[in-house]
């Protein structure tokens with residue numbers, strides 16, 4: 001069988017799916033995450049869903065290529081419309097936080113879902129805050145650097161433990177996580193110097209950089 005070519009971010013997400021039995025991948029695009037997850041976990045079945053028809057053509061090709069037709073079901077659906085009985089894990093990766101939050105709005109209508117794995121494109125702070133408000137707690141998270149970009153991968157399960165929205169559960173002794181906060185610090189600094197009239201935003205970024213300076217060695 002042809003070796004699967006999958007990026008570091010999706011590979012890392014798949015490691016969060018080793019105990020899952022039924023996973024819904026919302027916005028699956030090419031369905032490579034589902035394929036990789038099936039190849040690495042013999043007990044998992046997958047629903048690969050996307051709101052657009054076009055990516056699902058590629059998804060179907062990939063599923064056939066790896067002979068996973070019996071384990072991966074394709075669905076054209078908007079967000080949680082693709083939900084089925086016994087789904088224990090929902091994955092949403094490669095979307096903006098606002099889109100992710102809109103999709104998750106009614107997640108509590110589906111009590112079988114105990115795990116949510118998210119990899120947002122932006123606004124990690126808002127994502128942590130809002131998903132915790134939905135009654136999910138952060139179990140683990142990490143930053144992945146792929147193609148010179150930083151990605152967050154975060155696992156939630158049901159629960160009420162509250163974690164800081166800014167640092168989350170990122171391990172600040174891990175080099176990549178430290179690199180990410182250094183990068184954010186200098187990016188914030190650049191923006192702060194350019195802001196002329198949005199004082200609210202300026203204040204927020206200054207506050208973020210104060211927090212980073214207290215915890216991360218910037219030299």
Ligand SMILES: C[S@@+](CC[C@H](N)C(=O)[O-])C[C@H]1O[C@@H](n2cnc3c(N)ncnc32)[C@H](O)[C@@H]1O
Nearest residue numbers: 026027028029050051052055077078079093094
């Ligand atoms: C950038 S791709 C990410 C693909 C893959 N999940 C990844 O992480 O590489 C985002 C995909 O989400 C799909 N999408 C966006 N909004 C959606 C929604 N509300 N429901 C289902 N799919 C959605 C898009 O059509 C697109 O294929």
